[in-house]
Amino acid sequence: MNEYHKIQTVFLRNPDSNYKNLLLGKFAKPEFDLLKNIDWIWTEKIDGTNIRIMWDGESVKFGGRTNNAQIRTSLLEVLQNKFTVDKMSVVFKEQTEVCLYGEGYGKGIHKGGNYLPDSVSFILFDIKIGEWWLTRDSIEEIAEMLGVKIVPIIGIGSLDQAVEFAKKGFTSRIAENKQFMAEGLIMKPQQELFNRGGKRVITKIKYQDFC
Structure with a gap:
């Protein structure tokens, strides 16, 4: 049965840093740019x-x-x-x-x-x-x-708000170690959406992208 699709990071990566750093503001897909100001549901990304x-x-x-x-x-x-x-x-x-x-x-x-x-x-x-x-x-x-x-809902808001939230870092809502920093966020529009190729509109951002 269907393997789970790849989730694209919200921004492109910088080739000058060997793709380690993000090009902030350069959305990885046109639909992210188009929909950046709508409400997205942010859930905790689990490192598993x-x-x-x-x-x-x-x-x-x-x-x-x-x-x-x-x-x-x-x-x-x-x-x-x-x-x-x-x-x-x-x-x-x-x-x-x-x-x-x-x-x-x-x-x-x-x-x-x-x-x-x-x-x-x-x-x-x-x-x-x-x-x-x-x-x-x-x-x-x-x-x-x-x-x-x-997976717990961490917040609801725009993509820029999600990025700023992940950049600051937040502790995991499910970890027994209450000091453990969450891996990041998965963001999906409140209403399920697909691009013209039939792919889901869904993205992610990691805390380590800013470390």
Whole structure:
């Protein structure tokens, strides 16, 4: 089932710095420039490993960002306990093309020990059923039914406001280490939008882009 799409950083990167630094104000896509002043939903970007949970109406399958990605045993056990056939059949009933997207995070996954020093877990950020991406309200409802966490909303505002917020840095809303700086923000328009190529309008900014 569908691999999760790449999320483009909001600004282009400077070739003179070997693409390490951003070209502030130079939007990476024309739609970002066009829509920069509308309200975007900002959610915390989690420093983890991309996970897909796929439901075909009969069975549950687990995958990473790509079909060849491997999932560590400790995380796979968590997923198998959280997303059982019984739970998925109750929540999604007769739906046969369901894909939940989230992050596996915690001990041993990047800097995940700041989130969970002694364990690993899963946090949800997107759901696609057939060709439809679900709204935030629907994702929250399903997360509650499944008993899983969802990435927290950090704010709502323009892209420039999101960039300034990330630039200052903010502490993670989910980390047990309350001093741990969040990786950054994912920004999506309040109303799901697509560009002329049919790609989702979604972007990101990281705190480390300003360090």
